[in-house]
Amino acid sequence: MFRGRVLDEYRERCAVCDLDIRLGAQPLGLEAAHIQWHSHAGPDEVVNGLALCLLHHEAFDRGALGLEERRGTGFNVLVSHEVRELRGEAAGSLMEFSGRRLRSPRTASRAPASLFVDWHSSEVFRSPPR
Template identity: 35%
Template sequence: MLTAYEYRCAFCGYEGLIDGASVGLEAAHVRWWAFDGPDDLTNGLCLCSIHHLLFDKGVLGASADRTVTVSTRFASRSPAAERVVLSLAGARVLGPQRCLPTVSADHLEWHTHQVFRGPARERVPAV
């Protein structure tokens, strides 16, 4: 998964290395393995550690049009949360290398209905 996404977070583009090894990136199932989610590219995203956790908790999601969704139920007033979470609303989800399959719409729909704690925030225009 990490190689397919060229070692960058599909939500924020983070990429990090220490001594030549990737750090802070993880393979995330869209439809959870326990709910018959396959272990393949059609059911995965490369996410940084914080976005993986927030994706699994339903704070973040990905819509059918491949944009990041942020739950209106997520609350924080910190500048860090604004930069790391809230600013992602409506951002384009980065895909894998061009020759590889993207995440299945069926798996994204499953995550939206079973995990994401909507409704989604509207994208805030940049000032």
Template identity: 45%
Template sequence: MDWLERTAKLRQWTRSGTRAPHKPLLLLYALGRFQEDAEGGLRYSAVEQDLQQLLTEYGPPNKTTPAYPFHHLVSDGVWEVHTDHGPGSPGSGVRDLRETGATGRLAAGFRATLRREPQLLGQIARLLLDRHFPPSLHGELCEVLGLELEPAETEQLSAARRQRDRRMRELVLTAYEYRCAFCGYDGRIGTVPVGLEAAHVRWWAFGGPDEVENGLCLCSLHHKLFDKGVLGVGDDHRVLVSQRFVGHSPAARENVIALAGQPLVGPQPGARAVATAHRNWHARQVFHGEPRPARAA
């Protein structure tokens, strides 16, 4: 059985680029726990809080529950659930999973293959990260999940996959004249820019094109906050700051909160600004909560 292929084809509710990373997050969490204890199970009542935190931090803005993937991942053949009464999930209800002692783990055949082929775990984890999250969050997710991955290349699937355009970074940074679109940072060492990155507005994993109108030149800090849904771009090309962001230090106020309502820095005349469709996708699928009002001048 090709577990890499099966993982790539997880059945998810999707429509018009809607993010539904519930199953990938649960599977990544299970892989991290498998590295710690290959025989241990994940009792729903014991891991519910961890899974809910993952969905809150890395899932879509709308409220959701980890009970849904805990039950439905079984249908993909990579996950199994047992209760105090025997094999089989009691359903996707939170109360049912708690009261029946529902415990999940990677499917038996999957676990056996991972023991025989240890490199497969890293390949599957990297595939899930690549398909469902932007690169700026990969390292953070691995740390949160306790995943220890070797810097090996992910095995390519037999099906054709989109290839990234390596020119994207240079095109975006040039369009924004090597300045962060949110704060104007333009640091260099000699002639080489440092701490500047090309951010996809609509994530590449969700059909975002490698084009200037889907990109922003951002410093490393604001790129991470943009991909976490703390920052966004409004219809008037001004910076949005989530009301959910809390920061009391002068640095947090100056570098994040004070950006609310500020116009973007760039792009230069003649370069395409962020397209409305991509801004709207980010606002619906990534940005968390309501934006803060702009500060009075």
């Protein structure tokens, strides 16, 4: 249920890069990510979730990407200073999103909750940001 609700809130697009690839009618390469991990008492609630493509989900879970609240108007994407560009088309795809606005969910009340974003910032994100 968590996956379906999160993907629906983000219109079946990555909240970072807006990826929208489909196989027939089904999204391809899109996942529902927990902001505060389920294994660390993160609930299966939309306010603790983001729709992310495979690359951005992995980057978020490993601390390469984080979130910064924009005074009640959403979130910006943070990129860790530890991220290094090497080569290939995907290499720069993290850097280009540094400071960009995170895609908002359909319903404002279902935006990421500060409690979970704060947990991710302190426990996962590799500070400081670029």
